[in-house]
Amino acid sequence: MAGSDHGEAARVSLFGRIFLLNALVLVAAAALLVFGPVTVSTPALLREVLVLAAGLVVMLIANAVLIRVGLAPLGRLTRAMTTIDLLKPGPRLAARGHGEIAELITTFNSMIDRLEAERGYSAARALSAQEAERRRVAQELHDEVGQSLTAVLLGLKRVADQSPQDMREELHQVQEITRSTLDEIRRIARRLRPGVLEELGLVSALKALTAETGLTVRQSFDKNLPALDAETELVVYRVAQEGLTNTARHAQADEVELTLRGRPSEVELRLRDNGRGIRDNAEGAGIRGMRERALLVGAELAVGPATPRGTEITLVVKAKEERG
Structure with missing residues (x-):
């Protein structure tokens, strides 16, 4: 039963927490005015105005400090949102804070877990398809283009052997170009599929x-x-x-x-x-x-x-x- 009461207390909304913080400061200020030795005359004296101004400043500072402390986890969450990179996994934010703030951080961590898992699954499928396509292209380069260029080289050799001497030099140059092209295709095929x-x-x-x-x-x-x-x-x-x-x-x-x-x-x-x-x-x-x-x-x-x-x-x- 005590655990249930603690859970209900922790589920106070963000609006409720800010309201309570402000109410606490205002109640404290009212209590000082009612039970304190300071009174306000009509018209107010300079000393009384200075005391009230000092009290107002203290009240505002206390209010700002309390709200800053209460909302600090949201600042950490904002920084995490602006710097997170799914390709560089890091530690998750600690779900510190109360009520909706802790729930928001927990939900954010769960969202990042799902995004990383989904990205990993999608990347795995994409890279698997990429490797399969590389293998297919490499196989076609080797079997189709490679064999065709090899046949061209053999045909050029036969033509060069039967050609007049003045044409053989040009045919040999074409052979070298074709052979270089074949070597380049084989190199590309090796890079595509090692x-x-x-x-x-x-x-x-x-x-x-x-x-x-x-x-x-x-x-x-x-x-x-x-x-x-x-x-x-x-x-x-x-x-x-x-x-x-x-x-x-x-x-x-x-x-x-x-x-x-x-x-x-x-x-x-x-x-x-x-x-x-x-x-x-x-x-x-x-x-x-x-x-x-x-x-x-x-x-x-x-x-x-x-x-x-x-x-x-x-x-x-x-x-x-x-x-x-």
């Missing part, structure tokens, strides 16, 4: 990836890394791929350090370049895509300035037995 990741593992896939960047990449991979499931390995690969792509396109860097470190139950990927750094620029689609992928497997992603200059990307993923 077959080496499925066939040879994460370390081999990262080594093959760094060979295509055009940058000087210093690599360091721990031996006997904890086992990762296929989904987590793909996230690590895609984050490294996006990081290296951003570095090559935007960082104005000529050197990148890529490390893969093993911990008892985690694996850490670290990319550090010597470029111009991210400065105060807003995060682009590439970094936000990294964050979405990291959230899918419960990983921690940090993107920030490197020392002494450049950008550093750190991804920490859980080992297979930890996720299981």
Whole structure:
């Protein structure tokens, strides 16, 4: 019964709390006038006016302090609303306060939980569809376009062998252009669908990836890394791929350090370049895509300035037995 009475007391409305705070101050002021030694003459004397003015100031200050304390949780909630980012989960607000304020904070926390869950589900479906589309396009590039260009190369070779000497040089140039195009298509297909990741593992896939960047990449991979499931390995690969792509396109860097470190139950990927750094620029689609992928497997992603200059990307993923 006592618990029920306490619950009813805690459910006083915000209007009721503000009214009670103001009533408390006014009752205290009235009590001082009735039972205090101060009286007001007609007309009022200067001393009496000063006493009443001082009392009014004290009453206003007390009222402001009490209301500020009572509404402080709303200020915290407002700051949380303006700064929250679903791609950067953080601790929830403590449901401090009474009545409607505590209920409002609890409702807000529940709303954020639902939004994060729904965003994670939507992102998982979108990224799964994206990977499936990449596999389809890569397969078509390899099977359709690749084979057609290979047939063109063979036909050009036959024509060149049967052509007069003065035409062979031009045909050989066309052959080289076609061969370069075929190599580029194969490279695009490998980036769309990293077959080496499925066939040879994460370390081999990262080594093959760094060979295509055009940058000087210093690599360091721990031996006997904890086992990762296929989904987590793909996230690590895609984050490294996006990081290296951003570095090559935007960082104005000529050197990148890529490390893969093993911990008892985690694996850490670290990319550090010597470029111009991210400065105060807003995060682009590439970094936000990294964050979405990291959230899918419960990983921690940090993107920030490197020392002494450049950008550093750190991804920490859980080992297979930890996720299981």
